[in-house]
Amino acid sequence: DTGVSQDPRHKITKRGQNVTFRCDPISEHNRLYWYRQTLGQGPEFLTYFQNEAQLEKSRLLSDRFSAERPKGSFSTLEIQRTEQGDSAMYLCASSWLAGGYQETQYFGPGTRLLVL
C-alpha cells in the first residue's frame, strides 16, 4: 500500500531562487490538495485539483506560486523568487471523489523548505 509521497523531503535555498516540489498521490485518487504549514500552526489550504483541473486557489497563493497536475496524476508546486517568508512545510494530500461522496484526505510526509 503506497501512500502519498513527496519529493524532496527537505530543501534549503537562497532568497530569490526558484524551487519545485513534487507530489505523487495515492494511485486511484482523483483529488489532490496542497497545504502550507508554518511552525506552531495547523496546515493552511493553498490549492486543489480534481484530475488535471485546478479548481480553487487560496489568496495565500501569490503570483510567485504555481501548481500543475498535467496528467491528473502527480502534481508539482513551484515557487519563484523565493522569500524568507516562504519557509514552511508544504504538504500534499489526496482523496477520492465519486458520486458526491468524498473519502477523506490522506497526507504525504511534506517538504520542508528553508529560505536563507
Added chain:
Amino acid sequence: GQQLNQSPQSMFIQEGEDVSMNCTSSSIFNTWLWYKQDPGEGPVLLIALYKAGELTSNGRLTAQFGITRKDSFLNISASIPSDVGIYFCAVSNFGNEKLTFGTGTRLTIIP
C-alpha cells in the same frame, strides 16, 4: 484566517492517564476530522465524523461530533508513549472539501 479553536494548547500527562481535548467553531461544518502529527511528518488521520451527534471509536480513541455541528471532542484512554505528538481537528463542508485546521493540541507524556 483559521476559524477553529482547540483547547488545551498543550497537555503534560503521565503514562496511563486519560486525555480529553476539544475543538470549537463559530460556523457550522458537516465534516469533522481528527489528525495526529509527529515532528517532521504529515498529519495522519485518526477519526472522521460525518453526522451530528455521532460518537466514533478507534481503539483507545473516541471522538464525538457535536449536535450543533460547531464542536467536537477527542478522548484518548490509558495514554502510552507513542501518543506523544500534536493533535489537530479539521473541518470541511460537502461541496467544498478543502480542510480548515485548528491550532493543535501538543501532548507530552511525563516520565
